[in-house]
Amino acid sequence: MSLNPRLRDWQGRHVWLIGAGHGIGAALARQLRAAGAVLALSGRSEDALREVAGDDAGCMVLPLDVTREQDWQQACGQLLQRWPRIDLVVMLAGDYRAVRAWQLTPQLARQMVDVNLLGVMYGTAAVVPTLLAQQQGSIVLVASVAGWAGMPNGLVYGATKAAVNHFAQTLYLDLRPRGIGVHVVNPGFVATRLTAQNDFAMPALISAEQAASAVLGGLARGDFDIHFPRRFSLALKLAAHLPYRLYFWLAHKVTGL
Ligand SMILES: NC(=O)c1ccc[n+]([C@@H]2O[C@H](COP(=O)([O-])OP(=O)(O)OC[C@H]3O[C@@H](n4cnc5c(N)ncnc54)[C@H](OP(=O)(O)O)[C@@H]3O)[C@@H](O)[C@H]2O)c1
Numbered sequence: 001m002s003l004n005p006r007l008r009d010w011q012g013r014h015v016w017l018i019g020a021g022h023g024i025g026a027a028l029a030r031q032l033r034a035a036g037a038v039l040a041l042s043g044r045s046e047d048a049l050r051e052v053a054g055d056d057a058g059c060m061v062l063p064l065d066v067t068r069e070q071d072w073q074q075a076c077g078q079l080l081q082r083w084p085r086i087d088l089v090v091m092l093a094g095d096y097r098a099v100r101a102w103q104l105t106p107q108l109a110r111q112m113v114d115v116n117l118l119g120v121m122y123g124t125a126a127v128v129p130t131l132l133a134q135q136q137g138s139i140v141l142v143a144s145v146a147g148w149a150g151m152p153n154g155l156v157y158g159a160t161k162a163a164v165n166h167f168a169q170t171l172y173l174d175l176r177p178r179g180i181g182v183h184v185v186n187p188g189f190v191a192t193r194l195t196a197q198n199d200f201a202m203p204a205l206i207s208a209e210q211a212a213s214a215v216l217g218g219l220a221r222g223d224f225d226i227h228f229p230r231r232f233s234l235a236l237k238l239a240a241h242l243p244y245r246l247y248f249w250l251a252h253k254v255t256g257l
Pocket residue numbers: 018019020021022023024025042043044045046048064065066067091092093094095096115142143144145186187188189190191192193194195
């Protein structure tokens with residue numbers, strides 16, 4: 001039995017994508033629109049959101065910065081003035097900077113924690129009352145396989161994504177018995193501007209369109225943990241459960257760092 005309602009029919013479904021101006025979010029917007037969903041798109045750059053919205057007259061563009069609590073309240077208010085309900089909220093906004101121990105600064109730490117973790121928590125706080133009042137709807141938090149185990153370069157990023165996985169588990173326990181679906185997405189390497197800074201060959205790299213399809217596949221199955229590409233994420237899941245002595249050796253060996 002699936003852990004969440006299976007989301008398959010998007011016709012007329014109201015979907016709010018946060019972090020929709022680029023990368024995986026933009027690809028998800030394109031695929032959901034093609035499947036008949038009614039979209040609201042958020043992110044900081046209004047120009048980028050308008051480009052993704054294109055000539056879709058029914059699509060709402062709601063610029064917001066996920067790190068600003070008041071932006072969430074404002075956007076949610078605007079949304080609910082126009083929409084009868086929210087069927088799905090997907091939180092994709094994320095920031096990644098490669099950080100090794102000797103490069104750590106309070107500013108880098110704050111930057112990624114603010115967007116990747118507090119942004120998700122602020123967004124959840126903003127939408128959960130509406131989902132509970134509706135007694136239906138689903139929420140998707142985008143984390144990363146980098147949150148499953150410590151990896152060189154992921155000093156802050158990995159910690160924020162581990163926390164998002166943890167947050168999603170607890171959210172599931174609270175919300176699923178009340179009729180709300182909760183999913184966490186753990187992608188491997190996806191070719192977007194986020195990973196464009198990587199100066200190494202990324203294993204099992206996929207496109208943003210492939211990532212968006214994998215997210216929709218996971219939602220259609222009602223998965224809680226939607227991870228991909230499987231050839232990479234399953235190996236990593238296994239590695240994360242190895243004894244530390246073996247895992248640390250493997251992490252050095254595989255990354256060369
Ligand atoms: N690419 C990968 O390999 C990979 C792997 C694992 C997990 N992920 C996760 O997948 C999600 C999407 O990443 P992506 O690869 O598609 O990256 P991306 O192309 O850089 O997209 C990130 C999106 O987040 C928005 N954003 C960033 N900071 C924001 C803020 N403070 N407020 C509102 N929106 C903000 C950006 O738009 P604006 O700049 O206009 O605000 C952009 O639309 C992220 O959570 C990322 O951590 C990615």
